[in-house]
Amino acid sequence: MTPTLRQFIQFQSVIGMASAMIFPFYILLLRNVGDSYAQFGWAYGLFALSSALAYPWIGRLSDRVGDQRLLLVYSWGMALVLLVLPFLTDVWQIYIVQIVMGLLGAIGRNSEKTVLARVTTTDKAGKTIGNYHTVTGVAAAVAIIATGYLVDFLTIGALFFLASLLFASSAVMIHRIKKPLS
Amino acid sequence: MKKSFVFMSTIYLALLGTAVVYYPQHVETAVIEDRAQLLPTQMKRITATTETNELQDLLNEAAKEDRVITLAGTQHSQGGQTLYPGGWLIDMKEYDEILAFDPTAQTLTVQSGATWSKIQEYIQPHGLALQVTQSQSIFTVGGTMSVHAHGRDLRYNALSESIESFRLLTADGTILDVSKDQHADYFQHVLGGYGLFGIILDVTLRLTEDELYVQQTAELDYQDYPEYFKEQVLENPEAKMHLARLSTAPDTFLKDMYVTNYLVALNQELRDDYAKLSEERIIAIPKFMLGVARYSDTGKDWFWDVQQTYSERLDGDLITRNNAMRSDSTFMDYESSSRTEVLQEYFVPIEQYVSYIDALREVLERHDINLLNITVRYVERNEDTVLNYATSDMFSLVLLIHQPLDEDSLAETDAAIEEMVATTLAHDGSYYLPYYQFPTRKQFKEAYPKWQSFQQFKEQADPEGRFQNLWYKEYFE
Numbered sequence A: 001m002t003p004t005l006r007q008f009i010q011f012q013s014v015i016g017m018a019s020a021m022i023f024p025f026y027i028l029l030l031r032n033v034g035d036s037y038a039q040f041g042w043a044y045g046l047f048a049l050s051s052a053l054a055y056p057w058i059g060r061l062s063d064r065v066g067d068q069r070l071l072l073v074y075s076w077g078m079a080l081v082l083l084v085l086p087f088l089t090d091v092w093q094i095y096i097v098q099i100v101m102g103l104l105g106a107i108g109r110n111s112e113k114t115v116l117a118r119v120t121t122t123d124k125a126g127k128t129i130g131n132y133h134t135v136t137g138v139a140a141a142v143a144i145i146a147t148g149y150l151v152d153f154l155t156i157g158a159l160f161f162l163a164s165l166l167f168a169s170s171a172v173m174i175h176r177i178k179k180p181l182s
Numbered sequence B: 001m002k003k004s005f006v007f008m009s010t011i012y013l014a015l016l017g018t019a020v021v022y023y024p025q026h027v028e029t030a031v032i033e034d035r036a037q038l039l040p041t042q043m044k045r046i047t048a049t050t051e052t053n054e055l056q057d058l059l060n061e062a063a064k065e066d067r068v069i070t071l072a073g074t075q076h077s078q079g080g081q082t083l084y085p086g087g088w089l090i091d092m093k094e095y096d097e098i099l100a101f102d103p104t105a106q107t108l109t110v111q112s113g114a115t116w117s118k119i120q121e122y123i124q125p126h127g128l129a130l131q132v133t134q135s136q137s138i139f140t141v142g143g144t145m146s147v148h149a150h151g152r153d154l155r156y157n158a159l160s161e162s163i164e165s166f167r168l169l170t171a172d173g174t175i176l177d178v179s180k181d182q183h184a185d186y187f188q189h190v191l192g193g194y195g196l197f198g199i200i201l202d203v204t205l206r207l208t209e210d211e212l213y214v215q216q217t218a219e220l221d222y223q224d225y226p227e228y229f230k231e232q233v234l235e236n237p238e239a240k241m242h243l244a245r246l247s248t249a250p251d252t253f254l255k256d257m258y259v260t261n262y263l264v265a266l267n268q269e270l271r272d273d274y275a276k277l278s279e280e281r282i283i284a285i286p287k288f289m290l291g292v293a294r295y296s297d298t299g300k301d302w303f304w305d306v307q308q309t310y311s312e313r314l315d316g317d318l319i320t321r322n323n324a325m326r327s328d329s330t331f332m333d334y335e336s337s338s339r340t341e342v343l344q345e346y347f348v349p350i351e352q353y354v355s356y357i358d359a360l361r362e363v364l365e366r367h368d369i370n371l372l373n374i375t376v377r378y379v380e381r382n383e384d385t386v387l388n389y390a391t392s393d394m395f396s397l398v399l400l401i402h403q404p405l406d407e408d409s410l411a412e413t414d415a416a417i418e419e420m421v422a423t424t425l426a427h428d429g430s431y432y433l434p435y436y437q438f439p440t441r442k443q444f445k446e447a448y449p450k451w452q453s454f455q456q457f458k459e460q461a462d463p464e465g466r467f468q469n470l471w472y473k474e475y476f477e
């Protein structure tokens, strides 16, 4: 089943907020755990590589099992990974998490595009996608600005857990979709 | 879909709960990096192992390569005491083995990189506790000795009294056995000596019984405090520890106080029920409140009210000596590259307290600094160390200041602190040296009149200047 455009924009806004919130702190975490730029490079390389290798497989899967399932895997997966992140202390742990996040990221990005492809009609695609990016972009921007204030009040752990909760609630949004796009 | 929803939600909530509960413990055990945000310095960091001969080799190598060495514990000092550009920083945190323990004689020998917390974990099961430490147990033994720290204890006079002996690796590579009777000159200089005379290797500490205390709290006006303290606390033999807070909230600024006394509990049999060492708690709530206080005056008033209510609620609560010496601290950690939190500590004779607070209030009202908290404790006169702050029986005031790192704000704080230090000195007081180099050289020399003999001994004990740090450079060179 595929969500309606409206549902999908809401979903993607929550995802965008959660990702924007943790991004700067995730970089900080990588920097603190690793102690050279080479390790930093490896961490990112593994992410990109696991994404790249997963795409063909995910693409086929998406047509077979449907977007809803894949979006669920993505949301729940990210929610769980974010619970683990604040506990990492060694580089090898970061490498593993980067591979997992690379896979999840590939699922997320592929599904984003397949859903958009399925819900837009070709003659209005430009407008629809423009609109989609505006709303999700604003949500992410608001989250980034708000986080700038939040860090004074929250521990880094709390910040990651909050983002995890956002991912979990995005999963709940997907669970609640019952009707296919009409 | 419904089934998988229930399944995933349940698993998720269980894991979320687990993560939230375990995170504080994780933070407590994580290795802490450099905190001296005010003085970023390029250095090579070398981690010491538990092998003493490796430290000797390292010293030889540094001599051969003509490198300066600094020593570092948990690096909570804030004025460059562990830093020197281009030098080798020896990180002592892993040099932390417990070497000997005699529960009957109540002594323990430990390598200097051990934290108080580690020692507490070791001795608590034997019903023993430390004599003198800071209010928190996160610091290393070596770092604590090198600042000659003090805490809430009222009865053991000073840290120096609880150090039976220690071994010191000096600049020329020899190892000295140091105590009050042996190499006494080293004893007087190394304690409060900021790592300038050699590497403190292992230390034999005097311990004491872990006792159960009942907490007694009271609210009072700052004018009544000295008398209250003398009569109700110092002269009460049951009172073993003490701590007070002075309001920094605008409504009651430097007037309202509340105190906490730790009195020996009548029923010591209950001790075992309370003996378990406390873990760092979930810090989200105090961190949030401190965050609010940082931002506004209303926030400060609110923070003060909450603290006071919380302290009243503690009245009558039982706590062991060990736990009174390991209060939470991580909620104060502040993550930002553009702002930080700095500490200042001033000592003033008990008799001068009231007029001193009046003068301090007047200074603070003229300056725009963001003062978050003032803690008041007692230090008894002690002449064991050369750089000595407790020249008479004194109150110590610790000020926590929120500090943006831009030049204007630093200049404002600098001006305010210079005036506060001047006020302190004018009241026969002194200031504490582990914090940032705001006080001037002149003020340093006035506060520590024996600075010259300190310097002479340094030049004699370490003629090559192998052990260095930025604090020494600032005030002596």
Ligand SMILES: Cc1cc2nc3c(=O)[nH]c(=O)nc-3n(C[C@H](O)[C@H](O)[C@H](O)COP(=O)(O)OP(=O)(O)OC[C@H]3O[C@@H](n4cnc5c(N)ncnc54)[C@H](O)[C@@H]3O)c2cc1C
Pocket: B070, B071, B072, B073, B074, B075, B076, B077, B078, B081, B082, B092, B112, B113, B133, B134, B135, B136, B139, B140, B141, B142, B143, B144, B146, B147, B148, B149, B150, B151, B193, B194, B195, B196, B198, B199, B200, B201, B329, B332, B343, B434, B469
């Ligand atoms: C939040 C906070 C609360 C505090 N509370 C208190 C308090 O209640 N009472 C109090 O008295 N102080 C207090 N302090 C100050 C604290 O006691 C000192 O900063 C102390 O030095 C911290 O220990 P450390 O292990 O971090 O030492 P570091 O900062 O790592 O080192 C301090 C000095 O010790 C030297 N040194 C370290 N290890 C060795 C060694 N093995 N041999 C020789 N020299 C060595 C270093 O070269 C340096 O000069 C507090 C500080 C903070 C930040």
